[in-house]
Amino acid sequence: MQNQISNWAVEDKKHIGSIENGINIDHIPCGNAFYIMKILNLYKSEYQTGIGLNLSSKKIGKKDLIKIENRELSAQEIQAISLFAVGSTLSILKDFKVIKKVILAMPDVVHGIIICPNKRCVSHHHVSQFLAVANRNNLIELKCNYCEKSFLLSDIKEYNL
Amino acid sequence: MNNLISIADLSKQNILDILALAKQFKNGLKKRSLEGKVIASCFFEASTRTRLSFESAILKLGGGVIGFADSDSTSHGAKGESLVDTLKVINGYADALIIRHPLDGAARLAQSVCSIPVINAGDGANQHPSQTLLDLFSIQDSQNKIENISIGLLGDLKHGRTIHSLVEAAKFFNIQLYFIAPKELRMNENKLFQLKTSGIQYSFHNSVDEVIHKLDCLYIIRIQKERFDESISFDKYKLNLKSLQNVKSNFKILSPLPRLEELPVEIDATPYAYYFQQAQNGLYIRQALLDMILGDKLN
Numbered sequence: 140m141q142n143q144i145s146n147w148a149v150e151d152k153k154h155i156g157s158i159e160n161g162i163n164i165d166h167i168p169c170g171n172a173f174y175i176m177k178i179l180n181l182y183k184s185e186y187q188t189g190i191g192l193n194l195s196s197k198k199i200g201k202k203d204l205i206k207i208e209n210r211e212l213s214a215q216e217i218q219a220i221s222l223f224a225v226g227s228t229l230s231i232l233k234d235f236k237v238i239k240k241v242i243l244a245m246p247d248v249v250h251g252i253i254i255c256p257n258k259r260c261v262s263h264h265h266v267s268q269f270l271a272v273a274n275r276n277n278l279i280e281l282k283c284n285y286c287e288k289s290f291l292l293s294d295i296k297e298y299n300l
Numbered sequence: 301m302n303n304l305i306s307i308a309d310l311s312k313q314n315i316l317d318i319l320a321l322a323k324q325f326k327n328g329l330k331k332r333s334l335e336g337k338v339i340a341s342c343f344f345e346a347s348t349r350t351r352l353s354f355e356s357a358i359l360k361l362g363g364g365v366i367g368f369a370d371s372d373s374t375s376h377g378a379k380g381e382s383l384v385d386t387l388k389v390i391n392g393y394a395d396a397l398i399i400r401h402p403l404d405g406a407a408r409l410a411q412s413v414c415s416i417p418v419i420n421a422g423d424g425a426n427q428h429p430s431q432t433l434l435d436l437f438s439i440q441d442s443q444n445k446i447e448n449i450s451i452g453l454l455g456d457l458k459h460g461r462t463i464h465s466l467v468e469a470a471k472f473f474n475i476q477l478y479f480i481a482p483k484e485l486r487m488n489e490n491k492l493f494q495l496k497t498s499g500i501q502y503s504f505h506n507s508v509d510e511v512i513h514k515l516d517c518l519y520i521i522r523i524q525k526e527r528f529d530e531s532i533s534f535d536k537y538k539l540n541l542k543s544l545q546n547v548k549s550n551f552k553i554l555s556p557l558p559r560l561e562e563l564p565v566e567i568d569a570t571p572y573a574y575y576f577q578q579a580q581n582g583l584y585i586r587q588a589l590l591d592m593i594l595g596d597k598l599n
Contacts, residue, residue: 257404259402259403259404259424259425260403260404260405261383261401261403261404261405261406261408261409261423261424262405262409264382264383264384264403265383265384265409283405284405284408285404285405285406285408285409286404286405286423286424286426287306287308287404287405287408287426287427288404288426288490289490
């Protein structure tokens with residue numbers, strides 16, 4: 140079993156499979172594939188999907204990976220998944236070839252997804268809105284547009300997905 | 301800009317313009333700039349000074365007031381109507397909304413759903429910008445200047461919203477801050493980081509006597525003892541007449557009030573007590589704010 144997992148890590152293409160047309164989200168920070176699956180509703184979709192968790196990565200140590208056949212992403216979906224995939228690579232494939240590749244960046248504004256950790260925040264009764272603010276020590280920081288409190292992304296534990 | 305939601309929305313020039321107009325009102329300026337306007341004064345939470353000074357300011361400017369002093373008498377409080385629906389309804393009845401609400405961010409939410417100007421009269425533990433402006437006005441009025449002042453902040457620095465807004469504004473005026481509080485009630489790390497990046501000078505002190513001789517103003521915030529462990533001693537954080545022996549001649553004591561034992565009544569008779577004048581200054585600041593916001597002059 141351990142050998143098989145190692146093989147997956149080395150050759151995720153072979154074990155998760157290549158896709159002909161669709162998208163490949165690679166170098167997802169380990170553990171965040173779960174959130175992306177929820178945002179893209181992959182639990183209930185009919186798209187053929189490959190998911191790799193805890194794969195070895197030369198770039199980030201451990202990574203998650205998602206490949207979806209015949210799926211396109213709207214600008215809104217890209218913005219939403221970017222919250223959990225800063226620095227990840229989104230590749231769009233056609234006839235087994237990468238026709239577009241983008242590095243996902245932190246969106247300037249995040250609507251509705253984050254549940255404000257401040258229990259006294261009015262956004263619990265409305266749609267939340269978070270703004271990306273200047274990084275502190277290279278960590279991702281977000282500010283609630285309503286209660287004006289700032290949180291490190293790693294301190295945000297609840298999401299409305 | 302025709303709203304006042306957060307002190308962070310104001311530039312230094314905005315603040316100076318508001319303070320200058322407030323000074324004119326204090327010196328006797330009479331205006332009827334709200335004639336024919338109806339202002340909704342919606343206090344979903346109790347208030348004495350803020351509500352009455354806003355309503356007095358509206359009446360002095362010739363406007364009319366509708367509203368409520370607590371949420372129990374509203375459909376929001378009594379029948380469970382959502383805050384957004386309540387705000388949308390009020391939006392149709394008034395020319396401006398003054399809102400106090402116990403939840404953080406309620407005023408920003410009001411701004412996002414209302415087309416009329418919105419003034420934040422306190423949203424939970426977040427902001428109370430008109431209080432900050434009247435604090436700045438009181439500093440300026442009592443010291444005849446606002447730049448390069450040394451202010452001691454005494455009391456609950458962790459939870460007090462007035463303190464958070466005041467220190468935010470300090471960056472504009474090169475104000476030196478002396479924090480005097482038990483370590484359990486110090487300002488949180490996030491706020492201190494913001495102060496540091498704004499270049500504000502601050503230091504921590506364990507008793508008022510340690511620094512009182514250096515101060516131009518001492519700003520006292522109530523400590524709500526019921527919120528803390530009984531083992532925390534607050535004795536070093538109370539003011540007394542003996543502490544005032546070595547203060548500077550221009551020294552003044554400010555407080556947003558209400559007060560408890562941290563600011564004993566015997567201080568009232570000293571030349572240093574400024575807090576009741578400070579409360580009165582709330583009227584002039586709110587006249588200035590209403591005049592500027594309704595006249596679309598706060599650019």
